[in-house]
Amino acid sequence: MSIWEYANPVKFMRLSGAILPWVAAGAAICTVAGLVWGVLTPPDYRQGASVKIMFLHVPAAMMAINIWLMMLVASLIWLIRRHHVSALAAKAAAPIGAVMTVIALVTGAAWGQPTWGTWWEWDPRLTSFLVLFLFYIGYIALWEAVEDPDSAADLTGILCLVGSVFALISRYAAMFWSQGIHQGSSLSVAPGERMSAVYRYPLYLTMLGFFLLFLTLVLIRTRTEIRLRRTAALQAREARQ
Amino acid sequence: MIALLLRDLRLATRAGGGFGLGLGFFLILCALIPFGTGPDTDVLASIAPGILWVGALLACLLSLDRIFALDFEDGSLDLIATSPIPLECAVIAKAAAHWLTSGLPLIVAAPLFGVLLQMPAAANGWLVLSLLIGTPALSLLGAFGAALTVGLRRGGLLLSLLVLPLYVPTLIFGAEATRRGAAGMDASTPLVFLAAITLLTVALIPFAAAAAIRINLR
Amino acid sequence: MSLxxxxxxxxxxxxxxxxxxxxxTLDAGQALILRGPNGIGKTTLLRCLAGLQPPVAGRIQMAPDSAAYAAHADGLKSTLTVAENLAFWARIFDRADIAPALAAMNLQGLRDRAAATLSAGQKRRLGLARLLVTGRAVWLLDExxxxxxxxxxxxxxxxxxSHLAQGGVTVIATHIDLSLPQAQVIDLTEYRANPGAPSARPAGFNEAFA
Incomplete structure (x- = not known):
């Protein structure tokens, strides 16, 4: 039994259909519980109640980056092994990643206004998220523009590879270009930087919730894409008969 | 490969080749900025390096869709793909022709247009040097975008959308080098990074662009 | 030895x-004529032989860099002259002499005219003269x-x-009788993919989709 078995659309549909309700339920429970727990945490001694936006901001930002990485891996699998499910999963993930990036940027702005006194700051992290958003937009637009599905998968795969290299360079270029005022890593375990357990555990819960939410959405969207491909294939055969 | 480069140069300089359009656009852009910001010398001097870099980048973008689209329409691209020249080399030749006809005139003109924007004279050398190092990457990345969108009917706008994010690192280091030069500081660090990005582009992009062309031709 | x-x-x-x-199989000096109604896949087959698109199944045996492809578009630049257009393709294929090609397609008189001023038939002749400067043995010709x-x-x-007499081969998709010696004829209608057969599942598609 190899993992590549699930590259077969029928097996993928069967497995994803079976686990989807459980993943969706897990996503709902973890996200809601984590957010409610987060709201009930005490206000921070410096940032006040505004710190609670972190429970949306950090998981969304984390997913924004990880979804791009997932697309990169899926594109590589498609380009190397030609598994259609992989290409369709990358296509399905892109809009979710773009929305996660927007959530991270908007919640960041809403938090930055009272804390830093500005909605937007050309900080390296903010800048690289904006660039990441532009890459998501370009990737989605290329999928929409190319008519032949296999060509679209190939071209977007190449764009994803090249885009990953340049998104990474942009991140370090932005660090060189501006010193930045963004907080250090929220998950840092360095002594003195580690977040208090009061905030840490609800944050872990929302992160798990956002991951399961992404999994739910990407499974639903990939299933839709597979059905669309199958419909198109059946129609094409119908037209020829 | 040389033949392809020479043919593209000849086509660009013949009537209807569009040679000089980018330069005209660059001039208009530099002339419009002071109308937008006001004629204050200090304001203009402080933004001049960035404006010149962004202007050069946008002027370069104008002619990108011509790199492969014309050859695709008249069938030349099919014939080049079946010729003894590897498609990777054809990409390099076409990007080089684009750089010579679009990038090089901008580099020559940039210090002149810098006068319009009150750029400090000390920055001129750094501006020209950073453009010389950075613009080949712009042409190559543009060739990659053009290769991705070559078969598409409405490829022009999509091309800008795909290429501009790829230009971010080059723009950051190029403008930073010029800015440091204008401030009388040593600009060698950003220039080294700029050169690194250009070299990476030269090493990586011909393969990616050739792969994209092969996909679009089939 | 088949080419x-x-x-x-x-x-x-x-x-x-x-x-x-x-x-x-085409041996030196042989021609193949492809026939069949529009949309049957003549152009696709020729592009596949030229290496512009991968085959779905089967093998193509041909020495590398031995095919010259000519399709509906002639690959001409309208601002270049006839001689410049032809000389460019000659240089791409590492040849220098374009005079025989101009003579063979009766283009000497048009040598210094810009391609933009040529008629459709003259452009076509120039496009076909390009085949002669490639020096390649296998000609793949689409209409x-x-x-x-x-x-x-x-x-x-x-x-x-004369190309065949010199030991070349050609595959031509055409409806006109070019009176070629020993030309094989393949009517692609007989090879049309049967949509009902299992092998006719959408090409390059995971079998489990359909």
Missing amino acids: LSVHDLAVARGGMRAVEGVSF PTISLDAASAALFADVVR
């Missing part, structure tokens, strides 16, 4: 198999006589015959 041999080839257009099971008058078509048939 081009094809075994059980299947090609796809727009994600669907067009023709399948095509096999033929080569379109927009040629009877005299030019006969001229072109002479060029193809």
Whole structure:
């Protein structure tokens, strides 16, 4: 039994259909519980109640980056092994990643206004998220523009590879270009930087919730894409008969 | 490969080749900025390096869709793909022709247009040097975008959308080098990074662009 | 020694198999004429032989860099002259002399005219003259006589015959009788992919989709 078995659309549909309700339920429970727990945490001694936006901001930002990485891996699998499910999963993930990036940027702005006194700051992290958003937009637009599905998968795969290299360079270029005022890593375990357990555990819960939410959405969207491909294939055969 | 480069140069300089359009656009852009910001010398001097870099980048973008689209329409691209020249080399030749006809005139003109924007004279050398190092990457990345969108009917706008994010690192280091030069500081660090990005582009992009062309031709 | 041999080839257009099971062998001096109604896959098959798109199944045996492809578009630049256009393709294929090609397609008189001022038939002749400067043995021609008058078509048939006499081979998709010696004829209608058969599942598509 190899993992590549699930590259077969029928097996993928069967497995994803079976686990989807459980993943969706897990996503709902973890996200809601984590957010409610987060709201009930005490206000921070410096940032006040505004710190609670972190429970949306950090998981969304984390997913924004990880979804791009997932697309990169899926594109590589498609380009190397030609598994259609992989290409369709990358296509399905892109809009979710773009929305996660927007959530991270908007919640960041809403938090930055009272804390830093500005909605937007050309900080390296903010800048690289904006660039990441532009890459998501370009990737989605290329999928929409190319008519032949296999060509679209190939071209977007190449764009994803090249885009990953340049998104990474942009991140370090932005660090060189501006010193930045963004907080250090929220998950840092360095002594003195580690977040208090009061905030840490609800944050872990929302992160798990956002991951399961992404999994739910990407499974639903990939299933839709597979059905669309199958419909198109059946129609094409119908037209020829 | 040389033949392809020479043919593209000849086509660009013949009537209807569009040679000089980018330069005209660059001039208009530099002339419009002071109308937008006001004629204050200090304001203009402080933004001049960035404006010149962004202007050069946008002027370069104008002619990108011509790199492969014309050859695709008249069938030349099919014939080049079946010729003894590897498609990777054809990409390099076409990007080089684009750089010579679009990038090089901008580099020559940039210090002149810098006068319009009150750029400090000390920055001129750094501006020209950073453009010389950075613009080949712009042409190559543009060739990659053009290769991705070559078969598409409405490829022009999509091309800008795909290429501009790829230009971010080059723009950051190029403008930073010029800015440091204008401030009388040593600009060698950003220039080294700029050169690194250009070299990476030269090493990586011909393969990616050739792969994209092969996909679009089939 | 065959110059081009094809075994059980299947090609796809727009994600669907067009023709399948095509096999033929061309020895030096032989020609193959492809026939069949519009949309059957003649162009797709020729592009596949030229290496512009991968076959779905089957094998193509041909020495590398031995095919010259000529399709509906001639690859001409309208602002260049006839001689400049031809000299460019000659240089791409590492050849220098374009005079024989100009003579063969009766283009000497048009040598210094810009390609933009040529008629459709003259452009076509220039596009076909390009084949002569490639120096390649396998000519893949897609409707080569379109927009040629009877005299030019006969001229072109002479060029193809002399190419065959020199040991070349050619695959031509055409409906015109070029009176080529020992030309094999394949009607692609017989090789049309059967949509009902299991092998006719959408090409390049995971079998489990359909």
